[in-house]
Amino acid sequence: MNKRDFIKNLSLTALASPMYLGAMNNWMSEVENVPIDKLAKQDDFWLKIRQDYILKADYINLESGYYNIVPTPTMNRMIDHVKMVNKEGSYYMRTVQWDNKKKMVEKLAAVVGCSSKNLIITRNTTESLDMIIKGFPWKKGDEAIFAEQDYGAMKLMFDQVAKRYGIVNKVVSVMNHPSSDEEIVELYEKAITDKTKLLMVCHMINITGQILPIKEICAMAHKKGVQVMVDGAHCVGHFEFRIEDLDCDYYGASLHKWLAVPLGTGLLYVKNEHIDTIWPIFAESKREKFDISRLNHTGTHPVYHDLSIEDAIDYYNMLGGDRKEARLRYLQEYWSTQVRDHPNIIVNTPKESQRACGIANVGIKNIKPADLAKRLLEEYKVFTVAIDYANVKGCRITPNVFTLTKELDVFVEALKEMAL
DSSP: OOHHHHHHHHHGGGGSOOOOHHHHHHHHHTTTTSOHHHHHTOHHHHHHHHTTOOOOTTSEEOBOSSOOOOOHHHHHHHHHHHHHHHHHTHHHHHTTHHHHHHHHHHHHHHHHTSOGGGEEEESOHHHHHHHHHHHSOOOTTOEEEEETTSOHHHHHHHHHHHHHHOOEEEEEOOOSSOSOHHHHHHHHHHHOOTTEEEEEEESBOTTTOOBOOHHHHHHHHHHTTOEEEEEOTTTTTTSOOOHHHHTOSEEEEESSSTTOOOSSOEEEEEOGGGTTTSOOSSOOOOOOTTOGGGGOOOOSOOHHHHHHHHHHHHHHHHHOHHHHHHHHHHHHHHHHTTTTTOTTEEEOSOOSGGGOSSOEEEEETTSOHHHHHHHHHHHHOEEOEEEEETTEEEEEEBOOTTOOHHHHHHHHHHHHHHTO
16 A cells, blocks of 8 residues: 555544544543553544544644644534624624633633633734733843744744844753753853843743743742743643743743644733733723733634633543643654664654653754655655754654554654655
């Protein structure tokens, strides 16, 4: 069987009827006592989960990082919300819209581990963090710190703020394979001066999947009077954590990634003491002290996406955050351990389990990342994304809960063939 037929046959598994939440909850109860690490390795279990996804048959999708395909039960509920809002029209928008959004925030706060009073729904991570960068009470000569591996949109906003307010941006470079948490903390600590006001750090670096020691970085920065803004774009719904345990000042994330909410939803967490110091993107009426809604004036927007947050959370909770994290980490380590020792293959992600989860990055010597991604798609029908900046040269590989090890076998074989 050739690769194209293999992929098409594999995709037929997505054509079965989706297992809606009622039936799936009953089925999930059957595996309650199965150890999580054991369940993570059972493709037969995840094949059933795969039935909830409508997947394109033309390629193996190893690029879930940009946008997570929404499972059918969540998608159907979003369509129901669209129909309801369209039916009720202005009545809905002028009455229960705000109560429903508050309900979504409360559900979301329970997932990410913080008070709903410190959380707002935004459209994505860029909006969340750019609001903080742009709205921070800067003074000329203030310093900000971030890494060259950070996301481009936020770096551009820091550049704009530097031009507008005269602040100084200091850029560090995070090593792909740190020897310890202390080495990373020290990297940021050395860049801090008495003029440093804000430090931006990735919870998970989007181009490599490396998880940074946020709690330790925050503790260090706070001792020096520096606020910390965390880019958690790839973390919510990917691996389990509590924002309040991190003790950061700001946290932004996208919900259309690993929580698999339909496009157009994100979150922003702000500590109490900073709520009244940030200038919002859109002006808002005067609020009581510490009322985070002052930062959440967005104008008219597709409210049915907000309503879909609850459905995505229900699906995530049904699946089990710990089960999902274990499966994603297993998939990453399944393929990456097979190529780490190859002399011509470079894995740009730490091998220690606690330093990564589902995302990893791989390159091949003497092959440009763009050429690698092109060949993977054209010759092996594997879709990825090329990364070629900072100290990262390779393709970002992001499997999902619908990914099977048979698909990763195709990918591993492709890497080995090209690396000869």
